[in-house]
Amino acid sequence: MKSKWSRKERSEKITKPVSEMRWVQVRLIPIWLRLLIFIVLLVLAAIAGTMVGFSVIGDGSAADVFKKETWQHIFDIMNGK
Template identity: 55%
Template sequence: MTNELNHTAKEQPKKKRQAETPVEEKSTRWVQIRLIPIWLRIILVLLLFIVAGAIGVVFGYSVIGEGNASDALKWSTWEHILDILNGKQ
């Protein structure tokens, strides 16, 4: 009887596993539109550096150095600083 069961099990065709068919997806590309172009970002960053530097100079000259805030951005003040740095005074 066991031979018959084994024999009948062998006669049944084995079901092959069906290969899974890949689901076809439409490839959509994500395109991001920049609100601010890169060249404008670079200019904005440079302007922010200049503004931050000017604010730092005014703060340093008026608060730390105890001078007038308006004198910090005058050309005569910078000439004097450059003369000191170059050793002319």
């Protein structure tokens, strides 16, 4: 089996000029982990927003956000019951 280049040509390292070299970036945080972090932060922001909104705007206790009766009352108001 013959190759295109001689052994001497193959042994010489081919160097590209700087203008032709491409930058390869290695991701430190994989995409799936970025999405997971984003979803967790989104949930935490929603929880913090409901707590602040319920306690500051609604004049209630921030801990009442986690009670089932509070959400049942909100859904009853939304459904017109």
